[in-house]
Amino acid sequence: MFRREYGWRGIATLCGMFVIILTIVIGAFLIYKGSDTFLKFGHTLWEFLGSAEWNPADNADGGGAVGALIFIVGSLSTCALALLIAAPFSLGSAIFITEISKKYGERFYRPVVEIFAGIPSVVYGWVGLTVLVPFIKTVFHRQVGHSILAAGIVLAVMIFPTITSVSADAIAAVPNECRNAAYGMGSTRWQTIYRVVIPAAGSGIISGIILGLARAFGEALAVAMVIGQTTALPTSIFSTTKTLTTEIASQMGNAMEGGEMKSALWTMALLLFLISLLFISLIHHFSNKKEGGEKA
Amino acid sequence: MKRRTLAILLTAAMTMGAALTGCGDSAGDTSAESSSSDNTDTESSTEDSSSDTATEDLSGTITAAGSSALKPLADDAADAFAELYPDVAITIDAGGSGEGLKQVSEGTVDIGNSDVEASEKLDEAQAAELVDHQVCVITMAPIVNPDVKEGGVENLTKDQLISIFTGETKNWSEVGGPDEDIVLVTRPTSSGTRATFQKYALDGAEEASNASMETDDSGVLLQNVKDTKGAIGYVALSYLVGETGVETVSIDGVEPTLENTYNGTYPVWTYEHMYTKGEANEVTQAYLDYIMSDEYGEQMEELGYGVSSKMTVTEH
Numbered sequence: 011m012f013r014r015e016y017g018w019r020g021i022a023t024l025c026g027m028f029v030i031i032l033t034i035v036i037g038a039f040l041i042y043k044g045s046d047t048f049l050k051f052g053h054t055l056w057e058f059l060g061s062a063e064w065n066p067a068d069n070a071d072g073g074g075a076v077g078a079l080i081f082i083v084g085s086l087s088t089c090a091l092a093l094l095i096a097a098p099f100s101l102g103s104a105i106f107i108t109e110i111s112k113k114y115g116e117r118f119y120r121p122v123v124e125i126f127a128g129i130p131s132v133v134y135g136w137v138g139l140t141v142l143v144p145f146i147k148t149v150f151h152r153q154v155g156h157s158i159l160a161a162g163i164v165l166a167v168m169i170f171p172t173i174t175s176v177s178a179d180a181i182a183a184v185p186n187e188c189r190n191a192a193y194g195m196g197s198t199r200w201q202t203i204y205r206v207v208i209p210a211a212g213s214g215i216i217s218g219i220i221l222g223l224a225r226a227f228g229e230a231l232a233v234a235m236v237i238g239q240t241t242a243l244p245t246s247i248f249s250t251t252k253t254l255t256t257e258i259a260s261q262m263g264n265a266m267e268g269g270e271m272k273s274a275l276w277t278m279a280l281l282l283f284l285i286s287l288l289f290i291s292l293i294h295h296f297s298n299k300k301e302g303g304e305k306a
Numbered sequence: 307m308k309r310r311t312l313a314i315l316l317t318a319a320m321t322m323g324a325a326l327t328g329c330g331d332s333a334g335d336t337s338a339e340s341s342s343s344d345n346t347d348t349e350s351s352t353e354d355s356s357s358d359t360a361t362e363d364l365s366g367t368i369t370a371a372g373s374s375a376l377k378p379l380a381d382d383a384a385d386a387f388a389e390l391y392p393d394v395a396i397t398i399d400a401g402g403s404g405e406g407l408k409q410v411s412e413g414t415v416d417i418g419n420s421d422v423e424a425s426e427k428l429d430e431a432q433a434a435e436l437v438d439h440q441v442c443v444i445t446m447a448p449i450v451n452p453d454v455k456e457g458g459v460e461n462l463t464k465d466q467l468i469s470i471f472t473g474e475t476k477n478w479s480e481v482g483g484p485d486e487d488i489v490l491v492t493r494p495t496s497s498g499t500r501a502t503f504q505k506y507a508l509d510g511a512e513e514a515s516n517a518s519m520e521t522d523d524s525g526v527l528l529q530n531v532k533d534t535k536g537a538i539g540y541v542a543l544s545y546l547v548g549e550t551g552v553e554t555v556s557i558d559g560v561e562p563t564l565e566n567t568y569n570g571t572y573p574v575w576t577y578e579h580m581y582t583k584g585e586a587n588e589v590t591q592a593y594l595d596y597i598m599s600d601e602y603g604e605q606m607e608e609l610g611y612g613v614s615s616k617m618t619v620t621e622h
Contacts (some may be wrong), residue, residue, distance in 0.1 A: 034477075068496050070429060144533065153487055154534055156519060181450025234522060239494075240529075242516035250519055260522045264496035266427040271496060 018030070037283060044280030046273035047076055058277060062243050066271040068264075076274040078281070080243050084158075084251040087244055088233060089226040092169060097219060099166075100173035101208075104215075107174075109203050110182040127171035135232030138164040143236055152248055156238025159247040164232050169222035176221055180214020181207055211245030214294040220296075224289040228282065230255035255279050359411060363438040365393030366589040368610060372399075372406015372419030374523055375499055376528065376578045379611050383597045386605065390596070394589055401496045410581050410604060411436060416590045421498025437585060440577040441597045442540045443612030446503050447554045447562035447574070449528070451537045455553040457484030462555055470538060473514030478536060487503050490518035491530045491539035498576075502541045506574040506622060507557060508571060528552060543608030564612050570619035577614065 016175025047053050053073040103123065107115030142163060147155035184207050192202040208215070230253075238250030239260065258275050265272040327610040349576075370380060377400045403407075403420040404427045410418025411432045412522070421444070424433040450459065457483060461582040469475040470488055479485045492513055493500040504510060521527040524541045532551035543562065546554065552566065554562050557574065566572035580597075582590060596602055603613040 065495075068427075090402070139529075153536060154489055156530075235526070239520040239522075240516065240518060241520070252520075260494045260520065261496050262405075263400075264404040264427075264494065264498065266404050266496075267408045268429070 013213040024046065040276065040280040043273070043276035045276040045277075046268075047270070051076070051270050051273060058134055058274075064241055066274045067269065068266050068271045069269050070266070072270040073269050076270070076277070077159065078254070078274070078278055080241060081252050081254045081257050081278065083243055084237070084279075085227060085253040085255070087251075088158055088165060088253060089223055090153045091158060091247065092165035092226045093219065093223060095162060095166035096170045096173060096222060100177060100218070100222070103170075103174045104177035104181055104218075105203060105208075107151050107178045109199075109207065120175070122166075123171045123174050126167075127175070131168060131232040132231055134164050134168055135235035138232065138236045146248075150248065154238060154250065156236055156250050157248045158235040158237065158251060161233045161253075162247070164236055165226045165229060168229065168232065169226050172225055173215075173218045173222040176218030177211070177215045183214065184210045202270070208230050213299050216296050217293045220289050220293050224286055227285060227289075228255060230259040243300060254282055258282075315319060364391045364589055364592055366587075367395045367397070368417065368590050368593055369415040370396070370398045370406070370417035370419055370580070371401050371409050371415045372417075373403045373421045373434065373498060373578065374400040375421055375439075375544070376419040376492075376580075378544060378604065379419075379442060379578075379597075379609055382609060383593070383602060384606065385612050386602065387593055387596050391592070394474070394593070403494070403554060404496065407436075407581065410583055414583060415582055416587070417594075420579045421576065421579060422501055423579065426501075426580055435583055436581040439580045439582065439586075439594050439598070440590060440614050441580050441594065442578050442606060443567060443575050443614055444502075444544065444578050445562055445564060445567045445572065445575040446499060446507065446540050446542055447546065448503075448507065448538060448540050448557065449531055449552040449554055450539075451531055451535055452551070452553050453535050454478055454483050454486070454538070455555070457486070459483035460556060461559055463558055464507070464509065467557060468509065468511045471508055471513050471518075472511050473517045484536075486536035489534050489537040490514065491527050491534070492518040492520055493524070493527065493540075494520050494522070499540065499542060502576045506576075507540070525544075542610070546609040551557075561576070564607060564610075567612050568616045568618060573622060575612065578611070 033110060047058065048055065052200055053076050054169055057079055058076055059082065060079060061075065062078040062079040062083075063075040064080055064145060067074035103119065103150045107119050107123075111119075142160050143155035145155070146157060155243070188206050189202055192206040197205065233253055234256040237253065237256060239252045239256055240250040241252060243253040258278055261271065262275055265275060318412075368384075377398060380398045384398060388394060388396060398419075399415075403422055406415070406418035407420050407424050407427045408418075409415045411424075411428055417464075418436070420427070424436045424438070428436075448462070457478060459478060462481060466475065466481045469488060470481070472491075473490070475481060476488055477485065478488055490513070492515075495515065500513070504513060519530065520528055524545050527539045528541055528545055528549065528551075531539045538555075543564065544554070556562070557572070560566050560571045562572055562574065567575045580594060582594075586594060597606075597615065600615075603615075606613055
């Protein structure tokens with residue numbers, strides 16, 4: 011009895027501790043590797059974040075330029091575009107599943123969305139490359155179909171299921187009393203949804219959006235296939251550019267160990283780590299706010 | 307799998323049984339009989355395996371990692387080698403030249419495949435430990451979308467090529483082609499293919515990376531050139547075997563072929579390196595010898611790689 015009680019508890023604690031330690035170790039490792047750019051090669055943080063001149067030397071002598079602005083802008087613009095496209099669709103779907111057609115939504119629509127979430131990113135990228143890129147080329151009469159637009163659309167499709175299911179859960183969690191009260195006051199169905207349910211589920215929906223954004227930010231493979239990796243700041247949504255993740259993925263294999271290029275890539279990895287940390291703390295912030303709201 | 311473990315266990319049990327009965331001869335006739343019949347079984351099985359190893363006395367594992375340009379050849383040679391020596395297991399990973407050199411230098415793999423010399427990606431002390439095996443010659447060819455060649459561009463002078471890849475020439479009409487914008491499709495700055503092309507085709511001129519689409523591997527590059535009008539890129543000849551969707555362009559009137567590489571007229575080539583840490587062990591050396599043998603040479607040429615021994619020039 012004693013052994014069962016404490017044995018399993020011990021194992022669970024160990025597993026938990028292991029994951030916590032692993033996270034801290036990864037973070038420390040990234041800081042250790044990424045700080046080389048600043049300490050060993052003497053670049054400033056401002057140069058890394060604010061300059062668009064990217065030409066790190068692929069050797070241990072250094073002396074190149076490590077401005078990662080192009081990749082930061084590339085990541086931000088593709089994710090913003092993806093969010094712009096995906097958020098309305100996701101929100102609409104979430105409302106449809108939970109409020110408008112519950113039966114059909116839960117039985118048919120939600121499983122479909124979940125299947126969506128399970129498709130590997132390489133498949134999205136490949137489909138994007140063979141369908142979307144030629145499509146953009148013909149519709150907009152461009153010579154090259156690879157673009158931020160293509161990447162944004164592919165990412166939008168990828169993050170759509172995440173935002174939808176989290177938002178749908180949040181909306182479903184709104185107590186029925188709220189809806190009944192709204193109806194009792196003479197609201198129409200749409201007024202109830204728009205004025206009562208969505209504001210009440212607001213923090214959950216925002217959590218879903220941030221989760222989607224985090225996935226979009228971290229995606230490398232699918233984006234690399236359709237963004238037409240060019241080391242230049244984008245000028246329109248038809249521009250080809252690069253993101254943080256695609257640049258790391260394409261350069262890491264060939265870059266010299268301990269060289270300036272590799273250090274700069276590690277610094278970009280560290281930046282991605284910090285950004286995801288930011289996203290997670292934002293989610294925590296919003297879900298705490300929700301709990302606080304309910305208590306009040 | 308299960309059956310095999312069972313067989314091993316049984317054999318082990320039998321030999322043990324035989325040994326035990328050997329110790330106690332006086333034990334009894336029945337057990338002696340049974341053990342002798344067991345013995346014939348084990349003997350016949352050991353005979354089988356010895357007859358196998360009589361012709362192929364090599365066994366072991368070889369691990370390799372590195373250059374993706376060299377991987378198709380390494381894979382093919384590994385398959386052919388495995389037919390000769392079934393007891394040798396060969397694992398080959400891509401990952402890039404830098405990764406291959408790093409891993410072989412750390413001793414993680416037996417062979418590090420690289421497009422470039424070890425001294426370019428490792429520090430001196432590390433590079434000095436590695437032994438270079440120049441297994442083949444790889445020739446890089448500029449390729450264009452078919453509509454460019456149809457439009458009249460069959461040959462580019464080196465100056466034109468440099469001007470195109472540095473972004474000065476922006477339209478094909480400037481070099482006698484169709485009125486189309488030039489789309490550069492290239493490889494990342496750390497790529498070995500890019501380094502070779504830049505060194506020998508562009509005379510070291512820096513490519514305009516702010517105007518070119520970079521692709522993570524040569525297969526994707528090929529696809530992009532195929533799909534994009536006015537596109538120009540470069541790949542190793544090995545990627546062009548049986549490929550009809552793109553056209554090669556001559557440089558200064560010399561077509562990019564293996565023959566022209568052998569006789570020294572076509573300049574854009576480099577040796578592919580397989581590095582070992584110190585001298586290779588027996589199995590690895592056999593594999594390297596096999597790749598560089600005349601017997602495998604023909605197959606190598608069919609795959610689009612050049613045989614090192616056929617080179618009439620060894621320096622550029």
